[in-house]
Amino acid sequence: MQLRMTNQREIILTELKKSGSHLSADELYERVRRIIPRLSLATVYRNLEILSNLHLIAKLEVGGRQKRFDYDVSDHDHIYCIVCHRVDNIELNREQVSTVAAEGRQGYTVTGYRLEFAGICPECQKKMNKEMNKETNE
Amino acid sequence: MQLRMTNQREIILTELKKSGSHLSADELYERVRRIIPRLSLATVYRNLEILSNLHLIAKLEVGGRQKRFDYDVSDHDHIYCIVCHRVDNIELNREQVSTVAAEGRQGYTVTGYRLEFAGICPECQKKMNKEMNKETNE
């Protein structure tokens, strides 16, 4: 089965790249729909599946219900905000992690790993501080 | 809201513990249903939610569609088989990982992390070897 570059596929890729972030299928759908109004969500799912199988994009299964897709396929890890669910990249020394990991792998052939941090992003921290102040002043 | 120990809740906990593994809601449902045939899947979900909020069990969001639940709430990490989707514990030095992680956290307050390995479990390796041999002999 050979691949074809359709309008939909191209714009899905472009928009994911342009976003510079980790979009869920329906977020991407909303964006691409502004350009191709008759786009179907199924097309987005089908393309994301195909493109991630080809490693042209990465499929993330981070916290939260929905899967997210990343234009950046390089090995890197993520941190997600437990309050607003945004996802950011986090830079760290992957080799060191691999070294630590080499230990108790119980007969598995390890093909990869995913290190995912959870935390509260700067914006949500600010919001929470404001809320705190409000309550204190009441 | 105070908690009550119902029959359902108790058996859900016991069966999860007895399994010694990381069950999805519906796997647990099947097991508990053998004991309480009129059990509802909704009850399983509600209990797993409540129990994981109380940290009596842990909710895992590992690879694959469904969430999984673990009787073991201690800090430990997981490895899952990309072929059969089973999940096993993996022992490693969490402090070392934290040290590596301290680096590029971009303003986030880190509340935790999840390190999840992917690989092929011993059983699936065996199966794959058998398949390979079969094909070679044909």
Add this chain to the structure above:
DNA sequence: TTAAGTGCAAAAATTTTGCATTCTT
């Protein structure tokens, strides 16, 4: 007794699929 918990059925949320039609190559 009372309000937490349950079963059931219906809904919500996310993802996948069948099929006729439209495109890329």
Add this chain to the structure above:
DNA sequence: AAGAATGCAAAATTTTTGCACTTAA
């Protein structure tokens, strides 16, 4: 042309919710 890809609607999967009834404390 051929068959890959699409749109649409319907289905599948996983999880949540409303509500009347049951049960633990």
